[in-house]
Amino acid sequence: MSNPYLLGADLSYVNELEDCGGKFYKDLQPRDPFTLFSDEGSKIVRLRLWHSPDWTTYGTLADVKKSIRRAKGNEMAILLDFHYSDNWADPAHQIIPAAWSGITDTNVLGDSLYNYTYSVLEELYSENLSPEYVQVGNEINSEILMEKPTAENGPTNWERNAALLKRGLQAVKDFNEAKGLNIQRMLHVAQPDEAKEWFASAAKQNLSDFEWIGLSYYPNWSEFDLEQLSQTISFLKNTYQKEVMVVETGYPYTFRNFDGANNVLGEGSDLTGYPASKEGQMSFMIDLTSSVIKGGGRGVIYWEAAWISTPCKTQWGTGSHWENAAFFDAANGNEALPVFDFFSHNYQIIDN
Incomplete structure (x- = not known):
């Protein structure tokens, strides 16, 4: 019996890596990475989307379309990750796209965010590439669409922040209604340590019209162990009546x-009981997933599982910067590692 959980990987880098000559192997045979992940049990692929990057030709809508076709061709669902930036968005960097820079009126900026979100979904729909899930922002611990990194801007203006996020969520909702779809909406915060406070602040602004809470969980940047992660997931699920998923880990x-x-x-990013080894990586992922399930979570997505070393x-x-945490052995010709087994592990099925 197939498990009911959404286990998958962020494969945003794959097209670029293959263009640089990267190859992936299983049992010494070259494999298409999307096919390999599907064959090994991956059910979902996460893909990041930048607005108008001027430093890369990847992470664009054209590149994302290519990846969606590959994922859907291998019967995997899509989680589309809107960064709402021209570069990496994370807790300290929520930098407004150049196209919207200088817009100070929150309503006008909200319209820009709404129209962009809707138009992307419209274009994907026209090519039969609609995602099943959408992240309205990436690691949005701090205020979105800022002109400078968060440290230079002070505390979050929650009235502005919530108004903008609501416009992104509304765009997906309106698109669903127009097309008869049910694209699920997610808000994504980095680290369980900050999640309770963030979602409490969001609730005070009536920011509640979404279906999923997404978390990043990297143990070397978190004070929470797996049990505390599980407890936090349970709290979020029960308090806000949302489904919860870990959408980044490594x-x-x-x-x-x-x-x-x-x-x-690097050195020191391992945990007691989980050495930086092939077996340790696999054991961590299985135990992490079990902890997520115990807390009522519905899925785990590994960040950039195929980011192998290339030119x-x-x-x-x-x-x-991730080949030592990918799913392929850099010391052995990018042969698939045992960690792939986390997809097909026989997890206890819990009806939460």
Whole structure:
């Protein structure tokens, strides 16, 4: 019996990596990564979308379309991650796209966000590429659509922040009604440590018309262990009556660096009981998923599981900053690692 949970991977980098010559292997045979993930039990693919990046040709709508076709061709659902930025959006960087820079009127800016969200969904729909899930923002711990990094702007203006997020959510709702679809909407916050306070602030602004809470959980940046993560998921689910999913996580299978790009998960990013080894990575993912399920969560998505080392350049180096935490063994010709088993593990099915 197939488990009912949404287990998958963010595969946003794959097109770029393949264009740089990257190849993926299972049992020494080259494999299409989207097909491999599907065959191994992945049910969902997360894809990031930047507005108008001027530093890369990837992460654009054209690139996302290509990935959606590949994922849907392998019968995997899509979680479309609107960054609402021209570059990486995270808790400290929610930088407004250049196209909207200088718009100070919240209503006008909200209209821009609404129209952009709706038009993207319209274009995808016209090509039979509609996502099943949509993130309205990425790691939106701080105020969205800011001119400068958060540290330079002070505390969140929640009245403005909620008004803008509501416009993004409304765009998806209106699109659903117009097309007879049921695209699920998600708000995504980094780390369970901050989630209770964030969603409490959101509730005070009546920011409640969405279906999913998404969390990032990287243990080296969190004070919470797996049990506390589970408890937080249970609290969020029961308090706000939302489904909950971990949409970003990662764990190293080695601390070795295989290229000129420094590793994000370096020495000290492992946990007691889960060594930075092939087995440790697999055990962590299985136990993490079990903890999410115990708390009533419905899924786990691994961040950039296919970000292998290639001659591709990033903004910070040449290669991959994640090859030591990917699902492929950089020391063994990018052979698939045991961590793939987390997709097909026989988890206890809990009716929450």
